[in-house]
Amino acid sequence: MSLYRNAVWFWNGMNQYTRKGYEAACKDFEPKDLDVSVVGRSFMITGANSGIGRATAMAIAKRGGTIHMVCRNKDKAEEARADIVNESGNTEVYVHIVDMSDTSKVWEFAEAFKKQYPSLNVLINNAGCMVHKRELNAEGLEKNFATNTMGVYILTQSLIPLLQRSRYPRVITVSSGGMLVQKLGVDDLQSERGHFDGVMVYAQNKRQQVVLTQQWAKAYPVIHFSVMHPGWVDTPAVSTSMPQFHQMMGERLRSAEQGADTVVWLALCRAAARTRSGQFFQDRRPVPAHLPLAWTHSSAQEIQRFMTQLETLARAVQSQPDAECNGPMGPSTPHFV
Numbered sequence: 001m002s003l004y005r006n007a008v009w010f011w012n013g014m015n016q017y018t019r020k021g022y023e024a025a026c027k028d029f030e031p032k033d034l035d036v037s038v039v040g041r042s043f044m045i046t047g048a049n050s051g052i053g054r055a056t057a058m059a060i061a062k063r064g065g066t067i068h069m070v071c072r073n074k075d076k077a078e079e080a081r082a083d084i085v086n087e088s089g090n091t092e093v094y095v096h097i098v099d100m101s102d103t104s105k106v107w108e109f110a111e112a113f114k115k116q117y118p119s120l121n122v123l124i125n126n127a128g129c130m131v132h133k134r135e136l137n138a139e140g141l142e143k144n145f146a147t148n149t150m151g152v153y154i155l156t157q158s159l160i161p162l163l164q165r166s167r168y169p170r171v172i173t174v175s176s177g178g179m180l181v182q183k184l185g186v187d188d189l190q191s192e193r194g195h196f197d198g199v200m201v202y203a204q205n206k207r208q209q210v211v212l213t214q215q216w217a218k219a220y221p222v223i224h225f226s227v228m229h230p231g232w233v234d235t236p237a238v239s240t241s242m243p244q245f246h247q248m249m250g251e252r253l254r255s256a257e258q259g260a261d262t263v264v265w266l267a268l269c270r271a272a273a274r275t276r277s278g279q280f281f282q283d284r285r286p287v288p289a290h291l292p293l294a295w296t297h298s299s300a301q302e303i304q305r306f307m308t309q310l311e312t313l314a315r316a317v318q319s320q321p322d323a324e325c326n327g328p329m330g331p332s333t334p335h336f337v
Contacts, residue, residue, distance in 0.1 A: 016283075034268060062088045068096060071098070128237070184303070186306045226275070
């Protein structure tokens with residue numbers, strides 16, 4: 001069955017995830033969907049200094065939005081900010097230096113942001129990593145999981161109260177079509193057993209993001225949640241983490257702007273906010289989060305166990321003595337079923 005899933009996934013990819021796939025899909029786009037002004041609305045974008053994150057920040061800045069760039073590298077972030085300001089003419093672009101793999105720092109940043117800023121309309125979880133050797137962060141978490149899952153979980157969960165107080169709040173998470181070949185695993189979140197395969201660990205993290213989005217949508221109906229696949233995109237991250245794939249695909253890869261298109265659409269378009277919360281998107285359309293006939297569905301018990309583990313790990317990184325009452329999950333932790 002796994003061979004079948006992989007074959008179907010790759011065939012889908014060659015038809016849908018490439019530049020050719022985008023060019024075919026965009027023929028059905030409504031051009032006026034992104035003819036909007038978002039002056040006065042604030043957007044937080046992780047990994048905003050390159051690739052899809054930078055293209056997203058540029059597109060939103062050009063429409064007047066206030067941009068909060070959450071980046072790991074200060075020099076690259078400031079350089080990207082300068083380019084965005086110069087090209088968009090929008091000076092409301094701010095840089096925040098946070099390494100999304102540093103779990104405690106993510107929580108500290110989110111808590112400080114809530115105190116400093118009165119609102120946040122849209123959170124875009126874009127930052128990610130694919131590390132091919134098993135490494136641990138300061139809290140002892142495997143680095144891919146720490147960045148792609150725990151970083152997303154803690155940042156989003158911490159900012160939910162701020163989002164709920166803001167007008168028309170949305171959360172968009174950049175996942176990957178690779179998650180389609182993965183069933184949610186709940187027994188080895190830290191990839192401690194067996195052979196470590198960075199590509200498969202990344203794909204598992206991306207499945208975890210889809211599950212998280214579905215659960216958040218149920219728990220927080222005031223916020224519109226979505227998760228998306230940008231297609232196969234020519235970005236620095238792809239060329240670094242998957243050099244053979246990058247070389248093989250060459251000009252068939254999408255541009256960063258094409259990869260960012262659905263992120264921007266989900267963040268800005270009124271029609272996007274009218275779609276059902278919690279869905280998985282590709283080229284501005286909700287698509288199934290599982291391949292046909294695939295054994296990748298999870299039981300309610302597995303999902304609840306996954307969410308409980310994340311909650312436990314999140315509480316462990318909190319440094320405040322009254323963390324039980326005021327951690328990222330807040331005083332009224334929902335229990336997912």
